[in-house]
Amino acid sequence: MAYYSDELIEEIRSRNDIVDVISGYVRLQKKGSTYFGLCPFHNEKTPSFSVSPGKQMYYCFGCGAGGNVITFIMQYENYTFHEALELLAQRAGIELPKKEMTAKQRQEADKRARILEINKTAAKYFYMLLQSQQGRAAREYFQKRELSEETIRHFGLGYSSKYSNDLYQYLKRQGYEDSVLKDCGLVTIDEKRGGYDKFWNRAMFPIMDANNRVIGFGGRVTGQGEPKYLNSPETAVFDKSRNLYGLNFARTSKKPQILLCEGYMDVIALHQAGFDNAVASLGTAFTSGHASLLKRYTKEVYLTFDSDGAGVKAALRALPILKEAGLTAKVINMTPYKDPDEFIKALGANGYQERIDQAENSFLFEIRMLERDYDMSDPEDKTAFFGQVAQKILNFSEELERENYIEAVAQRYQVGFEQLRNMVKHLGTRGYTAAKQKPKKSGIQKEKKPDGMKQSQRLLLTWLIEDTSLFPVIEQYISPHDFTEPLYYEAARILYEQYHQGDINPAGIISRFTDEEQQKEAAALFNARIYPVESKAEREKALTETIVRIKKNSLEYRAAHLDPTDIAGLQQVIDDQKKLDAIKHLHILS
Incomplete structure (x- = not known):
């Protein structure tokens, strides 16, 4: 990738007026010295997306998206910094210094292509083993989870042999060299032991990117053993924080939202039940990279995490990330069942669709979970709780939206609308959030530095x-x-x-x-x-x-x-x- 000097970057930015550029994507109306329009990064009915000719910056008071003309192109087009720079340079008639691909860069590109080829070969081999006598235990596991043959084929599910070097030997017979195999994430090359497999005696889940290329694998033990689930390590083609399981299918779904789950089996169970819009993160916490990826394909994300404590914590971590990315989020209530897979088995697709229709507003979910940390029969605790709620309401940029949430909270908790409104206004005029953080009930918590x-x-x-x-x-x-x-x-x-x-x-x-x-x-x-x-x-x-x-x-x-x-x-x-x-x-x- 060519390097561009700070002077050249600034010339490209200054020669692309931000109002002119953004007007090509968003309909803007001038109000005073600033332009406003509907934010292209999240759903809204009243314009909160501002573009300032003086600052040469844009900022959305609804979702927090903001930056200069370069970052707008990056966010809107999902471009890298250099890709956005190249587009704007071309627009301004600025010729960028060209740099040919080096021998090392060509070598890296070849290695990526080779690893994708190995992954595809391995996925076919695992699927073949599942159909053989060797794969009996994995087949029984999938049958116990009530997966049809069509679903198994659709997701390319497979089995890794009980012999710890079986895949390695197979790939060697296909002509792949150790120099490439050591970087593919499927085998380990050891001087003493030789080559041996990362996955063996496991039910296998191929992980595909949005373009249906196999980039990694997940494996579940079929009997006793640890870890229960094992994922491919990160490689030249596999980045856990920027890929989602099932997205290759969900991206073409006709449904209006994407369902975000916690595990492979939840995704597969939902797809089998007709919900082809389900995805899951790959054994890692939900990240801004995941949110950016989802944003390419949807404006709404419904969280369908486990109903236990860990699932609630994961949902509370994911919600602000989704909001920052400009996505509307809701939470599906699985109670009394643990997860979507268990829910579908108990109440079926119709019951699950009802829960989708009843999905809870993300803000109301957050404050319902927040309430658990306070003793609402204690006046001091109750006041501290409403202080935290008022603090959260301040995050809404539009006055009407703030008023609506104040009204909703006042009705739910039977508190005076004007009293809560005054608390919100008081915190807002001070320009910072002053409500005291209440320690969690379970154990002693370190005091957090206030935002x-x-x-x-x-x-x-x-x-x-x-x-x-x-x-x-x-x-x-x-x-x-x-x-x-x-x-x-x-x-x-x-x-x-x-x-x-x-x-x-x-x-x-x-x-x-x-x-x-x-x-x-x-x-x-x-x-x-x-x-x-x-x-x-x-x-x-x-x-x-x-x-x-x-x-x-x-x-x-x-x-x-x-x-x-x-x-x-x-x-x-x-x-x-x-x-x-x-x-x-x-x-x-x-």
Whole structure:
């Protein structure tokens, strides 16, 4: 992949006006100095997707998608950073330096093709063994799970021999060399033992990518043994965090949503019952890579995880990831059954369809699970619970949406609508989430650093780019080093540098980050939601409180990480601590 200099990247970005580019994908309407439209990254009826010509950035206040013109192309077209850059360079008539594929790159491409070929050969061999006398135990396992012959064939299920070098010997007979076999994830080459299989005496599940290529395998023991399930290691063609089991079939489903499960058998049972829109992660936690993959094929994801404690935790981890990706999520209730496979066997496809139709709104599911951590008969606990709920409601950008959720919560928990609404408004005007985190009931939990500090730092950076007249006063008290998150510090450092050079350019800051998640986080730094306040005094109070919080946090961080022998550093912390009182009496706004 060719390397492009920061100067060239900035030239490409600046020669592609963000409003012009995004107008080719999204219908935009101008409101004041900003353009708005329906977000292309999640479902919405009221526009919350904003494009700022001044900042040369876009940001969705609904799903959090944001960035510059390069990141928009990456997100919309599902391109890599370099692919997006090449498209925009061509659009602007900029010729990029070309770089031929090196011998090493050609070698890597050949190796990938060879591994895919080996995987396909192995999948056919495992299927053949399942049909033979050797595969009897695996066949009985699949029959016990009530899988039809058609389903077994559809998913290419198979069996790995009880002999630990059977596949290795078979692949050698097919002409594959040890130099390639050692990297395919199916065999291990050992100097003493020779070649031996990763999978043996297991029911086999070929894992295919969205283009129906076999990229790896899962294997389940047919008798006693550990681990119960074993997955292929990551290889040149297999990345667990960017592939989903069953997606090769689900991507062509006519159903309006994708069902997200936890295991192979849940996916297979659902497909056999007619729900060909089911997928599962591959023995790993759900990631943003999985969410990005799903987004190519759907706008709605229904979680159908196990109903036990582990399944609930997995759902709570997955929901914010789906929301960040711009996907609508709901949760299917499996109770009283453990998982979709068990549910289908008990109540059939019609019963499961009813549960799909009754799927719970993800926000209401989250607060129902949150309620378990509080004693609702205790006034203090109950107040803390509603504080957490109010904090979550603030994540909704549209006022109408916030009002609807306040109403839904008020009705469900029989609390006054106006009281809850005032709590939400109070937290919003302070610009950070102040509700106290209640420790979990089971065991002692470490106190988590509040997300409010990140929000305060985002607010200050947003204020600085929207009103550069604040810089001379604020930089007397807040330096880039007071931003304690590494990405926040780097963004603040560049912003302060730009200010002193007379060229505030937040879109250019985003280009410094090539990782998609970092770009998104950087965009959020300059698009914090500043809630309207009624007077100049209230705005000054909010700004001053934000500066004090950031400085106090910075001092605590520095003190905690200070070398006890660093006398000068300790004295600086003490001097800065004295300045905190002075900050409280600042008159920032002229």
